[in-house]
Amino acid sequence: MSLLEDSWKQREEQIYPELFGETSKGIYQLDASLFKNQFGIDDIDPRWLHYGVFKCAPTSDRDTWVYVTSGMSNTWESDKPEKYSGFGTEFILETDSESDWAINTLRSLVAFNILVSVGHYGDKPLVDYGDRIPMSIKPNIASLMVVKPSQFPESFDLISGKVDILQITGITAQELEYAKENGSEVIANKLFEFQGSFIIKPDRLGVA
Numbered sequence: 001m002s003l004l005e006d007s008w009k010q011r012e013e014q015i016y017p018e019l020f021g022e023t024s025k026g027i028y029q030l031d032a033s034l035f036k037n038q039f040g041i042d043d044i045d046p047r048w049l050h051y052g053v054f055k056c057a058p059t060s061d062r063d064t065w066v067y068v069t070s071g072m073s074n075t076w077e078s079d080k081p082e083k084y085s086g087f088g089t090e091f092i093l094e095t096d097s098e099s100d101w102a103i104n105t106l107r108s109l110v111a112f113n114i115l116v117s118v119g120h121y122g123d124k125p126l127v128d129y130g131d132r133i134p135m136s137i138k139p140n141i142a143s144l145m146v147v148k149p150s151q152f153p154e155s156f157d158l159i160s161g162k163v164d165i166l167q168i169t170g171i172t173a174q175e176l177e178y179a180k181e182n183g184s185e186v187i188a189n190k191l192f193e194f195q196g197s198f199i200i201k202p203d204r205l206g207v208a
Contacts, residue, residue: 003079007160012054012070015156020056020066020092027052027070028103034111041115047076048114053106055098062151064199067093067102069110075160085161087117087126092152093168094199101137102200108135109144109168129166130184132176137202141170145179147188147198169198178208 001009016023029052035041051071058064072087091109093102113127127133133144148154149167156163171179171187179187187208192198194207 003081003160004075007073007075007085007158010158011073011163015158016054016056016068016070019152019156020054020068021059021062023054023056025055027054028107030107030111034107035115038108039111039115039120041120045118047074048111050074051110051114053103053110055103057098063096064197065095065098065102066152067095067106069106072110072113073158073160073163078160081159082161085158085163087113088162089126089128089164089166091127091166091168092149094197096199096201101202105135105137105144106168109133127166132171132179132184137170137200139203140172140205141200141202142173143171143176144168145171145184145188147184150192150198167198168200170200170202172204172206174206175208 030049032044035044054068054070056066056068069091072090073085075085091106093106095102115121116124116126127146129146129148131146135144136142146166147169149165152165154165169191175187190207
């Protein structure tokens with residue numbers, strides 16, 4: 001098997017079950033309609049359709065649902081280990097109940113990051129810690145924000161290289177304005193102090 005196949009298997013069959021629990025219900029893959037309908041992209045690389053999202057139910061150690069992406073750390077272009085594997089990142093999103101919007105949110109965010117990687121947005125860098133992405137979740141979440149995980153490892157190692165875990169949380173319109181003035185880290189700290197986690201609760205009240 002190739003480095004790509006071996007590291008892919010390592011991530012999905014070994015590391016993810018260890019970190020997040022059972023993933024056997026399968027992956028919710030990206031599809032061509034997502035790129036066309038949401039981003040206006042018709043010409044897609046077939047490899048993009050191998051990226052997706054796993055849904056991980058609560059475990060004996062965790063009472064939340066975790067959604068985790070798979071594919072951004074694929075080492076498509078190299079047959080030798082690098083410092084970082086692929087994009088060097090994968091996203092997680094945590095909820096207190098099973099939620100289809102969580103899958104759709106991450107699928108859209110992965111598609112966006114792929115398009116960034118191929119220069120569709122000019123010199124814009126890949127999604128990283130502190131970024132605020134204008135994607136809303138009704139009724140109260142006005143923007144997504146990228147934070148370092150609080151209750152999961154910040155990274156994991158594949159045979160193909162290191163992968164940082166980027167947790168996706170949500171902020172209200174008021175918190176977004178506060179973050180623009182004071183920085184993402186400040187509002188992230190306030191949010192964590194308020195709810196003790198970075199779980200996305202679409203109907204929560206603001207903390208700033």
